[in-house]
Amino acid sequence: xxxxxxxxxxxxxxxxxxxxxxxxxxxxxxxxxxxxxxxxxxxxxxxxxxxxxxxxxxxxxxxxxxxxxxxxxxxxxxxxxxxxxxxxxxxxxxxxxxxxxxxxxxxxxxxxxxxxxxxxxxxxxxxxxxxxxxxxxxxxxxxxxxxxxxxxxxxxxxxxxxxxxxxxxxxxxxxxxxxxxxxxxxxxxxxxxxxxxxxxxxxxxxxxxxxxxxxxxxxxxxxxxxxxxxxxxxxxxxxxxxxxxxxxxxxxxxxxxxxxxxxx
Amino acid sequence: xxxxxxxxxxxxxxxxxxxxxxxxxxxxxxxxxxxxxxxxxxxxxxxxxxxxxxxxxxxxxxxxxxxxxxxxxxxxxxxxxxxxxxxxxxxxxxxxxxxxxxxxxxxxxxxxxxxxxxxxxxxxxxxxxxxxxxxxxxxxxxxxxxxxxxxxxxxxxxxxxxxxxxxxxxxxxxxxxxxxxxxxxxxxxxxxxxxxxxxxxxxxxxxxxxxxxxxxxxxxxxxxxxxxxxxxxxxxxxxxxxxxxxxxxxxxxxxxxxxxxxxx
Numbered sequence: 003x004x005x006x007x008x009x010x011x012x013x014x015x016x017x018x019x020x021x022x023x024x025x026x027x028x029x030x031x032x033x034x035x036x037x038x039x040x041x042x043x044x045x046x047x048x049x050x051x052x053x054x055x056x057x058x059x060x061x062x063x064x065x066x067x068x069x070x071x072x073x074x075x076x077x078x079x080x081x082x083x084x085x086x087x088x089x090x091x092x093x094x095x096x097x098x099x100x101x102x103x104x105x106x107x108x109x110x111x112x113x114x115x116x117x118x119x120x121x122x123x124x125x126x127x128x129x130x131x132x133x134x135x136x137x138x139x140x141x142x143x144x145x146x147x148x149x150x151x152x153x154x155x156x157x158x159x160x161x162x163x164x165x166x167x168x169x170x171x172x173x174x175x176x177x178x179x180x181x182x183x184x185x186x187x188x189x190x191x192x193x194x195x196x197x198x199x200x201x202x203x204x205x206x207x208x209x210x211x212x213x214x215x216x217x218x219x220x221x222x223x224x225x226x227x228x229x230x231x232x233x234x235x236x237x238x239x240x241x242x243x244x245x246x247x248x249x250x251x252x253x254x255x256x257x258x259x260x261x262x263x264x265x266x
Numbered sequence: 267x268x269x270x271x272x273x274x275x276x277x278x279x280x281x282x283x284x285x286x287x288x289x290x291x292x293x294x295x296x297x298x299x300x301x302x303x304x305x306x307x308x309x310x311x312x313x314x315x316x317x318x319x320x321x322x323x324x325x326x327x328x329x330x331x332x333x334x335x336x337x338x339x340x341x342x343x344x345x346x347x348x349x350x351x352x353x354x355x356x357x358x359x360x361x362x363x364x365x366x367x368x369x370x371x372x373x374x375x376x377x378x379x380x381x382x383x384x385x386x387x388x389x390x391x392x393x394x395x396x397x398x399x400x401x402x403x404x405x406x407x408x409x410x411x412x413x414x415x416x417x418x419x420x421x422x423x424x425x426x427x428x429x430x431x432x433x434x435x436x437x438x439x440x441x442x443x444x445x446x447x448x449x450x451x452x453x454x455x456x457x458x459x460x461x462x463x464x465x466x467x468x469x470x471x472x473x474x475x476x477x478x479x480x481x482x483x484x485x486x487x488x489x490x491x492x493x494x495x496x497x498x499x500x501x502x503x504x505x506x507x508x509x510x511x512x513x514x515x516x517x518x519x520x521x522x523x524x525x526x527x528x529x530x
Contacts, residue, residue, distance in 0.1 A: 032441050039448050047457050050464065051307060054317045059310040061380075183293050200308045215523040 007035045011108060012116055019119035033122040041074050041129040059200040064140030064223050067199055068224040071133040073196040076219055078126025080192060084168050085185045086118035111254050153226035157242045159243035160219035165248035173257040215242060228248050269368045278461055280376020295384050298336050301329040318462060324475040327400035328459055330392035331484045337385035339418040341374040344443045374423060401442030410496055412482045417503040423477050424510035434521030455481030478503040
């Protein structure tokens with residue numbers, strides 16, 4: 003019953019975003035061209051680097067491309083579904099209109115998470131598909147069905163972590179209202195996910211595995227798709243994602259409880 | 267003359283603003299970490315042997331210098347202009363007895379002390395990590411650095427003003443700025459040092475403005491240029507500055523006529 007109602011709500015929110023997006027059809031072309039362009043900028047350094055060495059940090063060219071594929075896909079999700087909502091929430095918090103959202107008879111976390119979408123960004127999914135095709139053409143063999151399944155499970159884990167981190171960022175916005183450029187920070191950190199995680203060493207590697215688990219978002223799904231993800235990593239990733247989800251829910255509850263609204 | 271007399275006051279106001287919004291400033295600085303993301307990748311590539319003269323320590327010097335240069339040559343006038351054109355706030359600015367370009371310039375310049383304070387430790391770290399092996403030598407070269415940095419800032423700023431002023435024609439020119447940024451990403455040496463570009467592409471950046479925004483000052487700072495070469499590039503850089511300054515003045519003046527017709 004609750005699930006059905008929220009599913010219907012999601013449908014409505016998506017439709018609203020789509021209607022808004024249809025008003026700016028030119029953005030479709032520009033966003034499309036730009037997403038192709040940014041995909042290429044992610045590929046060019048890799049291409050140049052692998053001209054110099056056949057194997058870098060344990061990855062071949064085709065394999066590193068799989069990581070870029072996942073990066074492109076998650077980047078599309080980040081910019082198409084997560085960031086537009088983030089911008090909306092921060093604007094709500096600053097102008098005090100979040101109170102109206104909290105009054106609505108639906109879960110507030112659900113409402114703010116689905117507040118806005120940028121449908122044109124779904125073009126990134128096509129770009130990701132093209133990168134995957136190129137990657138497996140380079141490798142010379144398609145992924146096995148089992149590998150595809152585990153990589154999809156990893157994708158779900160990665161998306162969960164990405165979403166949980168986003169909720170934590172919103173919680174920060176509750177306290178430091180002035181910071182309206184948080185989404186750019188989020189995007190800048192996420193940029194590091196375009197390389198296989200083994201490129202990073204020492205403290206940074208620890209940071210990107212456990213604190214901001216970028217490794218879990220792109221490298222693990224890529225390893226899964228290549229059929230070389232170890233069971234320990236698979237289990238650890240699922241467990242980690244579940245932990246992040248719980249943590250995000252707790253953080254959200256606490257920040258809502260402490261939220262004093264703009265007017266009081 | 268009047269502009270010169272107002273300059274100290276404007277700078278003072280600007281610096282106070284930068285200090286007041288220091289948290290926001292810090293977040294902006296943290297969004298320009300791309301060189302720090304590129305560095306581990308190149309380190310992994312140069313792990314066994316240097317590539318075309320680039321060893322690990324030279325990569326450290328290059329990308330940390332790129333981070334520092336990026337901080338001190340930053341501008342964001344196009345965003346301000348877009349915002350003010352859309353909201354009509356531009357009218358207030360036009361009422362002041364001073365050309366708006368001066369006020370935009372001081373607003374952007376005033377953030378440099380704060381940004382330099384953040385960038386300085388990174389510069390020192392670069393020096394210590396590389397043992398000073400890749401630092402510019404000789405008084406003539408040192409003398410060129412301030413001019414190269416200021417020239418780089420001017421190119422960035424005038425590009426911002428030119429593109430920002432386009433919003434007087436097309437309501438919004440943020441997306442045009444995105445295209446410029448994309449060019450900057452690829453051709454400035456921000457992601458890949460120009461010296462490591464593939465053969466067929468290596469000569470292209472010299473004919474574009476982007477490399478004079480970043481790559482040239484970085485090469486100068488890391489002692490990669492001979493004196494004659496540095497002087498030649500400095501000359502080309504300032505030709506770009508003059509050209510873009512003229513263009514921005516022209517676009518601004520033409521656009522303003524339309525703005526007057528718009529607001530009535």
